[in-house]
Amino acid sequence: xxxxxxxxxxxxxxxxxxxxxxxxxxxxxxxxxxxxxxxxxxxxxxxxxxxxxxxxxxxxxxxxxxxxxxxxxxxxxxxxxxxxxxxxxxxxxxxxxxxxxxxxxxxxxxxxxxxxxxxxxxxxxxxxxxxxxxxxxxxxxxxxxxxxxxxxxxxxxxxxxxxxxxxxxxxxxxxxxxxxxxxxxx
Numbered sequence: 001x002x003x004x005x006x007x008x009x010x011x012x013x014x015x016x017x018x019x020x021x022x023x024x025x026x027x028x029x030x031x032x033x034x035x036x037x038x039x040x041x042x043x044x045x046x047x048x049x050x051x052x053x054x055x056x057x058x059x060x061x062x063x064x065x066x067x068x069x070x071x072x073x074x075x076x077x078x079x080x081x082x083x084x085x086x087x088x089x090x091x092x093x094x095x096x097x098x099x100x101x102x103x104x105x106x107x108x109x110x111x112x113x114x115x116x117x118x119x120x121x122x123x124x125x126x127x128x129x130x131x132x133x134x135x136x137x138x139x140x141x142x143x144x145x146x147x148x149x150x151x152x153x154x155x156x157x158x159x160x161x162x163x164x165x166x167x168x169x170x171x172x173x174x175x176x177x178x179x180x181x182x183x184x185x186x
Contacts, residue, residue: 021151024130027099035095038081039153040088052083056166057173064177070170083166087158089137091144094119098135106130 026033035041045052056079063069063076070076098119106125124132135144141156155163 022149023095023099023146023151024103027096027103032096035092036151038077039091039151040081040085040155040159041091041093042088043085045082045086047082049083052079053166053169055079056083056169060170060173061177064174065181069174076170080163080166084155084159084162087156087162089141089143089156091135091153094135094137095144098133102130102133 021036023033056076059073059075059079060070063073102123106128119136119138121136122132122134123130130146131148133146134142135146137143137156139156142154143156144154145152
């Protein structure tokens with residue numbers, strides 16, 4: 001596998017915003033919520049890393065031959081999700097438990113406040129509505145941010161490392177297939 005030494009492992013980065021996703025509203029109205037699609041949460045892998053890598057190589061070659069890139073294909077995101085989720089924190093459980101705790105504090109007639117807890121921080125409540133909240137895993141790494149109507153995921157260092165590994169697999173296979181395609185044309 002080709003390694004890109006100039007790239008540092010990805011730490012906390014935000015990559016997906018879920019418009020109009022309000023877990024606070026969902027949990028008060030329905031008693032629960034389903035974590036948004038492709039937001040990584042701890043799962044046991046159904047396949048080996050090698051199997052996922054081979055599928056990613058195959059997809060990259062297909063993309064290179066068709067002159068398209070990963071952003072245009074949901075299969076890419078699903079392979080990334082499958083590979084990274086094995087080291088992800090249990091975002092779904094953390095979010096559910098912390099939202100419950102936050103909502104309990106909101107119920108105590110505190111319409112405007114900033115509160116902190118063990119696994120959440122910077123929770124801003126205005127007029128009884130949660131406007132912002134940061135969520136952390138058990139290691140103290142930022143894993144999610146909610147800002148009023150969007151939930152953002154931030155990668156942990158372990159997730160960033162796994163993501164970089166899979167991007168390296170994709171990029172090497174894509175580059176090689178694109179080079180082959182180019183040399184056939186020339």
